[in-house]
Amino acid sequence: MGKNKRKRSHTKHVFVQKKYRDALFRRIFNEKPVLLELYNALNQTDYDDADELIFYTIDDVIYLGYKNDVSFIVRGTLNLYEHQSTLNPNMPIRGLIYFGKQYESYIKQNNLNI
Structure with a gap:
């Protein structure tokens, strides 16, 4: 009779790159019209002038x-x-x-005296 062969189970490890999902979120909502649409949906508003949005996203290089x-x-x-x-x-x-x-950035950029 033949050798006792065991079945080997090969488990593949899947590593999720969280930065890709994060980057996708930021890329999609880095456009003012799309961001305004999200804002309106979350806040039940109907603003239509995307130019009213002023980005204040913190960049890793600065902080x-x-x-x-x-x-x-x-x-x-x-x-x-x-x-x-x-x-x-x-x-x-x-x-x-x-x-x-x-808020610190906003205060500096607008020369506010707090």
Whole structure:
């Protein structure tokens, strides 16, 4: 009789590149008309002038390690949108940091005396 052959199970490991999904989110919503459409859908508004949007997205180069997906001001209100594909329990503190950095940038750019 032949040798006892075991079936080998080959498990393939799949590694998800979260940056690609993040980059896709940022690419799609980096266009003002599309972002305004998202804003209107989330806030039940019907704004139609995409030029009212002012981007305030934090860039990693400026803030050394801080980077967010999409943030903007529309009609005087600062908005921050983050794409999360998995549960992220530290998002509240990251949101606080992002908003602080964005307000700091806004204050400097507009020469406001606080």
